[in-house]
Amino acid sequence: MRELMGLIDEALQIPGGVARMHHYYGTEDVMTAGKNWFDGEGLSGAPGSEWRRAELYENTTVPELRKWRINLISNYEFDRSILKGVNIGGGLRYQSSVALGYPPAGDPDDPRQIRYDFSRPYKGPAETNVDLWIGYTRQLTRKIHWRIQLNIKDAFEKKGLIPITYNPNGRPAAYRIVSGQSWTLVNTLSF
Incomplete structure (x- = not known):
């Protein structure tokens, strides 16, 4: 090339x-x-x-590539007492801040002289998302198994916009929509 x-x-x-x-x-x-x-x-x-x-961009932080991503998940199911069949759990998703562009340097009227100031990237925010769930499972008959679970995705997230790229002047050029908290109720019969 x-x-x-x-x-x-x-x-x-x-x-x-x-x-x-x-x-x-x-x-x-x-x-x-x-x-x-x-x-x-x-x-x-x-x-x-x-x-x-x-x-x-060679040998620099590539725009839109996060340095760190961490996912943690945990689930606990009770197997005795009055809570037998209940499960609770959660997940944590973390992403570090992200470079979304760099301010230009050099002569703006000569595209052959384009340079960027890699020491001052335009950054998008770090993101932390939490998912929670609670469920219940029970054997209805010898052959029928029932499970119900309430899932809350992005439990503490608010609706809004997050920049995904920047113009050379440092203003966001495009955003993605953050839909905020959502939940689902799943009801399953197995036989």
Whole structure:
């Protein structure tokens, strides 16, 4: 990939060459291959700029990749006394903060000079989620087993928005929706 991108970049730097080729018939004001490769005339995702950004990310914290994830789960089932057949449990899910982008550095008018300040990443929040449940199981007959369980997902979570990516100016570009607490009641018969 490096070799291919290097060849394209070299070809686009030849004065009056490939970089001046128009994408369709027209005058000087139409998009040229060189402009499309590096800035896409204001469109996001210009291949040359995206490749340059990917090269700059080497040996850094990749955006949207969390350093730590921890999942803990526990369940206890009572097997005697008045609570026989009752089970209670919970789960904890933790994710560390996440880099969601970096502030730009360098000359904003020259896409070939794009750099990022990797020492100051835009970060998304660390997240801790708690799930809880309580259930009851009982043998109804020799062949029929009954189980009911109430599950509460994200027990202490509030509805809201969490940023998932940032614009170069440090403002969130996109969010994901946090739906808040939810619960389900599961009733099962086995035979």
